[in-house]
Every structure is written in C-alpha cells, then in structure tokens.
Amino acid sequence: CVYSKINTLGFIETPYRQVKDGKVDLKGDPIYLSAEEEDLKVIAQANADVAENGEFRSNRVKARQMGDFPVVEPKELNLMDVAPNQIASIAASLIPFLEHNDANRALMGSNMMRQAVPLLRPEAPIVGTGLEELVAHDSRVLLTAEGDGTVKYVDSDRIIIDYKRSDEERIVSFHGDEKEYKLTKFMKTNQSTCMNLRPIVRKGDKVTAGQTLCEGFSTQNGELAIGRNLVVAFMPWKGFNFEDAIVISERVAREDMFTSIHIDEYTMEVRDTKRGQEELTADIPNVSEEATKDLDENGLIRIGAEVKEGDILIGKITPKGETDPSPEEKLLRA
Numbered sequence: 412c413v414y415s416k417i418n419t420l421g422f423i424e425t426p427y428r429q430v431k432d433g434k435v436d437l438k439g440d441p442i443y444l445s446a447e448e449e450d451l452k453v454i455a456q457a458n459a460d461v462a463e464n465g466e467f468r469s470n471r472v473k474a475r476q477m478g479d480f481p482v483v484e485p486k487e488l489n490l491m492d493v494a495p496n497q498i499a500s501i502a503a504s505l506i507p508f509l510e511h512n513d514a515n516r517a518l519m520g521s522n523m524m525r526q527a528v529p530l531l532r533p534e535a536p537i538v539g540t541g542l543e544e545l546v547a548h549d550s551r552v553l554l555t556a557e558g559d560g561t562v563k564y565v566d567s568d569r570i571i572i573d574y575k576r577s578d579e580e581r582i583v584s585f586h587g588d589e590k591e592y593k594l595t596k597f598m599k600t601n602q603s604t605c606m607n608l609r610p611i612v613r614k615g616d617k618v619t620a621g622q623t624l625c626e627g628f629s630t631q632n633g634e635l636a637i638g639r640n641l642v643v644a645f646m647p648w649k650g651f652n653f654e655d656a657i658v659i660s661e662r663v664a665r666e667d668m669f670t671s672i673h674i675d676e677y678t679m680e681v682r683d684t685k686r687g688q689e690e691l692t693a694d695i696p697n698v699s700e701e702a703t704k705d706l707d708e709n710g711l712i713r714i715g716a717e718v719k720e721g722d723i724l725i726g727k728i729t730p731k732g733e734t735d736p737s738p739e740e741k742l743l744r745a
Contacts (some may be wrong), residue, residue: 413504413542414497416443426493427454433485435465441493449490450477457492501546505635507538524637528604528671529628533636543634552627554592554608556618565610569593570624594625597674604628605672639668679725685744687730695726 415425426441427449435455444452453476460468467485474483496504502521503509509517535543547553560574570592576584594608608625612618623633630636641663648658663669681689693706702723705716710726712718 412497413499413501414494418443418445422446425449425497427452427490428493430455430485430488430491433467433488435461435467435491437461437463437465442490444490452476452489453481453483453487455488455491457495457497459491461491496540501542504542505540505546507536507540509540527629527637528602528673529606530637530639531667531670531672532639533629533631534639535631535634535636536638537640539634543636546635547627547630547633548623550627552606552608553630553633554594554624556620556622556624557590558620560618562612562614562616562618563589565612565614567594567610568596570610570612572618572624592624597672599674599676603673603675605674607672641668677724679727681727684730689727689729691725691727693726695723695728698723698726 412423412425415423418424422445424443424445426443428441429436429439453474455467455472455474459472462468470484471482472485472488474481474488492498496509499509500521502524503517505524506512506517506520512520548555554570556572558574558576558580560572562570563573564571571589572592573589576588581588594610595606596608598606600606606628608627610625612624618624626632651658681691683689691710693703693708693710695703695710703726705713705718706723706726707713712724718724
C-alpha cells in the first residue's frame with residue numbers, strides 16, 4: 412500500500428484524516444489504522460469536494476464501509492483518505508491516469524510491471540505519476556550521499572566522498588570525513604537477472620545530502636525505468652500482428668533497446684562409479700575439436716568465451732564397460 416507503514420505488531424497501517432460532525436480535520440496529523448481497525452469505519456474518498464475550513468460542499472458523499480460503497484451524509488463519516496492512490500499498490504500507482512483505465516487492464520499492467528526485467532539501456536517514462544523517484548529511492552538499491560561533501564575519487568567499483576562534518580557529527584560518526592561506497596558489479600539475483608551499479612558523479616563534484624550517487628538496474632537519473640519510450644501505432648500490418656502479436660522495427664533490435672543481461676549458474680557432479688572415476692577433460696570421444704575449442708585442459712569453458720545455444724560448457728567422460736550388464740549382473744552388483 413502507498414503511504415503505509417508497519418506497526419509494532421507487524422501489521423500494515425494506512426493514514427486517514429479524522430472527520431468529526433461532518434468536518435474534516437485538515438490541520439491535524441493523520442492517524443494510522445490497520446485493516447481490522449478501519450473495517451467498521453465510514454471512510455470518505457480523498458477526492459471528495461471539501462472547503463478550506465474542512466466542511467464537505469455536498470450533502471451526499473461517496474464512502475466505503477466493510478467492503479461496501481454507500482453514499483452517506485457528511486455527519487455519518489468517521490474518516491477520510493489522505494490520497495486517492497493509497498488504496499492501490501506501488502505498481503498500480505505507477506500507471507498514469509489509473510482512474511481512466513479498465514480494471515482488467517490495470518490489473519494486467521500492475522502485474523506486468525512486477526515481471527519486468529532490468530534493461531541494458533533503460534529510459535525513465537516521459538509520462539509518469541510522480542512516484543517513480545520515490546520507488547527508486549525507497550528500493551534501497553541506489554547509493555545516496557549522507558551529507559554535503561566533495562567527490563574525491565570515482566571509478567567503476569567505488570566512490571570516495573569527503574564530507575563536511577561538524578565536531579558533533581565526528582563524535583557520533585563511525586567513519587572519518589572520508590567515506591567509501593563500494594558499487595555492486597554484475598551480481599546475480601534470485602531471478603537470474605543482473606544487478607550492476609554505475610557511478611553518475613565525477614571527481615570534484617559537490618554533493619548534497621540525499622543526492623543519488625549511482626544508477627542502479629532499472630533506474631535512470633534516480634527514477635524508476637523499467638522500459639523504453641517508443642512510438643506505438645495501433646494498426647494492422649500485413650497480418651503480422653494478428654492475435655496480439657506485435658511488430659517492432661529493426662532499429663529496436665539493432666540498438667539493443669530491450670536487451671537485458673541474465674546470469675545462470677551451471678553445476679556438474681564428478682562421481683566415483685563402480686567402473687571407475689569420472690573425469691573432466693576436453694578430449695571427449697566422438698566430438699569434434701571445433702566443439703571443444705573453448706574448453707581448457709580440465710574440460711571447463713574458459714572465461715570470456717562467447718557461447719551459443721547447444722555449446723559445450725563442461726566436458727566429462729564416464730567409464731563404460733564393453734557391453735551393458737545384464738539384469739542378472741546388475742542384481743549381483745546390488
């Protein structure tokens with residue numbers, strides 16, 4: 412939920428403005444309630460027409476209570492939402508003009524957003540909702556400056572910043588005036604995608620507290636970027652886009668606009684069989700030298716080799732008898 416927080420018991424709480432005698436408390440701090448606490452309350456929508464003094468301009472107000480959506484008088488209201496999108500998820504809140512979308516399409520959009528893979532060259536959306544920067548910042552993937560300072564050193568792996576600390580800050584700080592930030596480079600995620608941070612500051616730059624120091628995966632200029640901005644035409648094209656198929660230009664593929672990096676890990680066990688021990692080797696019987704040219708003497712693919720589908724990554728030979736054992740022989744060996 413947007414604008415929510417976790418209470419001491421681990422439940423999600425969302426903020427509401429209090430409504431007393433048909434008047435909204437616009438100056439007071441919102442209260443946070445869990446789903447169980449707000450279930451019986453009569454809650455007005457955040458976009459209800461309210462005057463500057465907190466009074467509702469209409470005698471009938473759309474509300475919700477226990478999963479129903481009645482239209483009530485202002486004096487029957489207990490609470491009011493703080494924002495229209497607080498009932499939606501983060502993914503749904505990133506859909507522009509969500510209220511004008513069909514519910515099924517909004518559901519598909521929010522699900523597909525969570526399934527997006529980080530692109531090699533992402534672009535921040537031209538049309539957004541304003542939450543893109545907050546999502547990128549709250550993801551805790553990006554590194555931000557903890558105070559005012561100067562960039563002393565930058566390379567692809569680390570950033571060193573010389574902060575201007577007061578005497579009081581030096582006493583409570585675990586670091587000196589200089590702090591080093593190490594950047595995550597080409598790390599495999601649980602979804603086999605690539606996590607790679609790139610610095611966006613240069614040596615000598617002045618930074619302020621909260622300023623973004625690097626680009627993460629699926630971010631651009633500190634904003635969430637999970638795709639590209641393309642010109643789209645809704646039209647038939649010689650039958651190629653029949654049944655939800657799409658046609659893309661050659662430039663999209665040539666310039667790697669939707670190219671992503673995926674990291675997979677392969678393991679192979681070397682066993683000690685009854686006929687002998689298995690062996691890792693590049694000398695594999697009945698396999699051409701062309702197929703094993705990138706294997707080292709231990710049968711392992713060399714670092715930096717470019718492979719295609721079907722290429723050999725590990726060479727292994729297993730001892731085998733002249734003939735397969737009969738069922739009786741297998742029984743005797745058991």
